[in-house]
Amino acid sequence: MFLAPSLLGVLIFFVLPFVVVIFFSFVDNPISKRFVGLTNYINAIQNSAFRTAVGNTLLFSVIAIPLAVILGMALAFLLDAGIPMKSQLRSCFLTPLMVPIASIVLIFQVLFDYNGVVNVVLQKFGGTQVDWLKSSSGLFVIILMFLWKNLGYNMILFLSAIGNIPGDIIEVAQLDGAGRFQVFWHVKLRYLSPMIMFTTILSMINSFKVFREVYLLIGEYPYGALYMLQHYMNNTFGSADYQKLSTAAIYMSLVMIVILGIMFAVEHHFGKDLEEE
Amino acid sequence: MKKRKEKKKIAAKVCLTVLAVFTAALFLTPIVLTVTNSFMAASEISSNYGAVFSTTATGGKTYISDTVNLKFIPDMVSFSQYGTVLFKSPDYLLKFWNSIILVVPIVVFQLIVAVLAAYGFTRTRGKLAAIVFFAYIILMMMPYQVTLVPNYLVLQWMKLLDTNWAIWLPGIFSPFSVYLITKYMKRIPVSLLEAARIDGANEWQIFYRICVPICKGIITSCAILVFIDYWNMVEQPLLFFTNTDKYPLSIFLSKINSQEVGLAFAVATVYMIPSLLIFLYGEEQLVEGIAYQGSVKG
Numbered sequence: 335m336f337l338a339p340s341l342l343g344v345l346i347f348f349v350l351p352f353v354v355v356i357f358f359s360f361v362d363n364p365i366s367k368r369f370v371g372l373t374n375y376i377n378a379i380q381n382s383a384f385r386t387a388v389g390n391t392l393l394f395s396v397i398a399i400p401l402a403v404i405l406g407m408a409l410a411f412l413l414d415a416g417i418p419m420k421s422q423l424r425s426c427f428l429t430p431l432m433v434p435i436a437s438i439v440l441i442f443q444v445l446f447d448y449n450g451v452v453n454v455v456l457q458k459f460g461g462t463q464v465d466w467l468k469s470s471s472g473l474f475v476i477i478l479m480f481l482w483k484n485l486g487y488n489m490i491l492f493l494s495a496i497g498n499i500p501g502d503i504i505e506v507a508q509l510d511g512a513g514r515f516q517v518f519w520h521v522k523l524r525y526l527s528p529m530i531m532f533t534t535i536l537s538m539i540n541s542f543k544v545f546r547e548v549y550l551l552i553g554e555y556p557y558g559a560l561y562m563l564q565h566y567m568n569n570t571f572g573s574a575d576y577q578k579l580s581t582a583a584i585y586m587s588l589v590m591i592v593i594l595g596i597m598f599a600v601e602h603h604f605g606k607d608l609e610e611e
Numbered sequence: 612m613k614k615r616k617e618k619k620k621i622a623a624k625v626c627l628t629v630l631a632v633f634t635a636a637l638f639l640t641p642i643v644l645t646v647t648n649s650f651m652a653a654s655e656i657s658s659n660y661g662a663v664f665s666t667t668a669t670g671g672k673t674y675i676s677d678t679v680n681l682k683f684i685p686d687m688v689s690f691s692q693y694g695t696v697l698f699k700s701p702d703y704l705l706k707f708w709n710s711i712i713l714v715v716p717i718v719v720f721q722l723i724v725a726v727l728a729a730y731g732f733t734r735t736r737g738k739l740a741a742i743v744f745f746a747y748i749i750l751m752m753m754p755y756q757v758t759l760v761p762n763y764l765v766l767q768w769m770k771l772l773d774t775n776w777a778i779w780l781p782g783i784f785s786p787f788s789v790y791l792i793t794k795y796m797k798r799i800p801v802s803l804l805e806a807a808r809i810d811g812a813n814e815w816q817i818f819y820r821i822c823v824p825i826c827k828g829i830i831t832s833c834a835i836l837v838f839i840d841y842w843n844m845v846e847q848p849l850l851f852f853t854n855t856d857k858y859p860l861s862i863f864l865s866k867i868n869s870q871e872v873g874l875a876f877a878v879a880t881v882y883m884i885p886s887l888l889i890f891l892y893g894e895e896q897l898v899e900g901i902a903y904q905g906s907v908k909g
Contacts, residue, residue, distance in 0.1 A: 336818065337731030340724045341743070343784025348750055351761030409634070417628040425894060426635035429642060432890040434843045436861035437879035438641045441648070482638065487901060494902035532905055535752070542754035546845045550864075567756055576764075583760040590753055 358580035374581040384582065387566035390473075394562070395541045398477045402537040403530060405481065406488025413489070414496050424493075428486040435483065439550045443467070446475050467552055472560045479547045484540055488533045495529035496522070535597050542586075642883070649876040652689035692877040703860070703878055710859035710882075713775060713848070714841045717782035718834055725788035726830065730818045732793045734804075744793065747786040755846055763850060777851035782841060788833040791904060795829040796822055832900025835893050842886055 362370045378384050409427060413420050445451045446466035453463045466475050499522055507521050523530075545562045552560060563586065570578050696703045732744055750758070762781045763772075771777050799822065807817050823830075848858055860882050864875065890897065 336727045336734070340728030340784065340789055343724065343780070344747070344750065344786060347762060347765055347781045347784050348758060351765045354764055355761050412627060412631050415624070415627050417624060417631055423631050423635050426638050428894070428898070429890065430638055432839060432886040433642055433883050434861055434886060436843070436845070436864040437883045438645055440875050440879055441641045441644045482641070490898055490901045491905040494905055529905060539752060539754055542756060549845060563756060567760070579760050583757045587753060587757045590757065591749070594749065594752055
């Protein structure tokens with residue numbers, strides 16, 4: 335009875351329409367509703383805009399996600415190293431999470447425009463001007479923004495995980511003659527592995543949202559290297575091509591389900607591993 | 612020997628601290644720059660950043676200046692842009708109001724729905740409930756791109772596109788808070804709830820008098836996380852609204868950038884204020900909420 339409102343809402347707004355989306359992805363158009371099998375899926379793969387979008391999203395993810403996880407962990411270890419002002423520093427790293435992206439794109443434009451600050455500095459040191467936002471270097475700017483926004487979140491997750499490493503195990507390892515590096519590699523990382531998995535997944539989910547940064551910074555039709563999946567979908571929305579949209583959505587959810595499957599499998603594996611000891 | 616080791620340790624600590632402070636400063640730079648620049652008069656902005664925005668402005672004013680001059684502190688502190696934003700130009704206030712009217716109901720009602728649902732999941736234990744809960748997790752993990760399409764179809768079918776309901780309804784029923792609060796509520800010992808029942812409390816009283824107060828902390832955390840998420844929202848209004856008058860400030864900001872640069876920094880700052888205030892007030896809850904999300908996982 336308490337569940338009713340939520341269940342109803344989820345059914346109406348997420349589950350049922352999702353079934354419709356699956357249906358659309360198998361028919362030739364929403365009016366004649368003729369079953370066409372996998373044609374839409376094959377068309378999507380052959381569509382060059384779709385391929386660019388997938389490629390760019392992948393490229394972004396492959397670079398940004400490991401960075402987000404590793405740097406997030408590094409920040410957590412840094413704060414955990416017994417330095418003063420820990421909580422103030424933590425607040426600093428966390429603030430970007432609160433600030434709406436829309437508010438800071440302006441300053442990023444000032445920094446990375448063709449005539450922007452970064453280029454001015456580059457020139458002073460003998461470099462050449464780079465058109466950051468309108469070339470493939472744009473990827474770099476977007477990754478920077480992504481890290482800026484998401485590192486704090488990952489850091490908090492790792493901080494709590496580091497706090498949960500049993501202290502006596504580290505002591506035992508030290509007594510057994512383990513060096514700092516060994517303690518880090520064999521004990522700490524081992525205990526952090528489920529969290530590494532979790533932050534990887536979270537960063538992956540967040541990386542799908544990076545369209546927002548691109549859109550606010552550059553607009554609806556960015557330079558090729560920044561054309562993300564969401565651009566493909568947004569621009570398809572404009573033309574109301576439901577089969578195309580549905581097919582793309584199904585592709586994405588399949589990818590997501592595979593990723594989640596891997597996560598659960600790995601977590602299960604690691605969970606067992608730790609319990610056995 | 613021992614002394615030298617001590618010294619080395621201190622040196623390492625100093626290095627780490629410097630590194631941490633430096634990184635922290637780097638993180639704050641974009642925010643600080645936005646805020647300080649918001650106190651620059653429009654003329655100063657255009658002389659400092661003219662080179663940047665004259666290239667992006669399409670058909671707007673063209674500023675004449677070839678060098679960019681990034682400044683932390685304005686030459687002259689001026690409040691006139693704020694005056695314009697807050698009092699003279701109703702457009703900005705209207706968009707700000709749009710943002711509020713879109714976000715606040717989502718936060719409030721998503722939490723109400725979620726707390727109820729969490730109680731439902733806590734009290735009904737069984738295979739079916741577990742499967743449904745798992746479905747919620749999958750849904751929560753799905754990127755917007757996937758859920759926006761189904762959302763769009765339903766909203767179109769209900770003829771709700773271009774109304775605030777288009778943003779509200781999917782937001783209110785988003786499974787995120789259900790997941791987090793349920794995970795928390797399930798930790799309340801069943802014996803406590805049973806004891807209450809034996810003492811004569813009915814289901815509603817158990818929910819309202821026991822579960823809700825215990826979960827207060829996590830509910831606050833959720834409220835903050837949901838607020839940040841929707842305050843930052845761009846995709847939904849972009850797709851669901853064709854009427855640009857309804858756009859929240861987040862989208863509007865990206866449109867004014869090139870036209871009225873002098874004001875843009877002030878608007879950006881105004882837009883940041885609510886989230887920063889919430890951060891000041893609820894940082895602990897926010898941190899706890901995030902940490903909790905990690906501690907329970909999927």
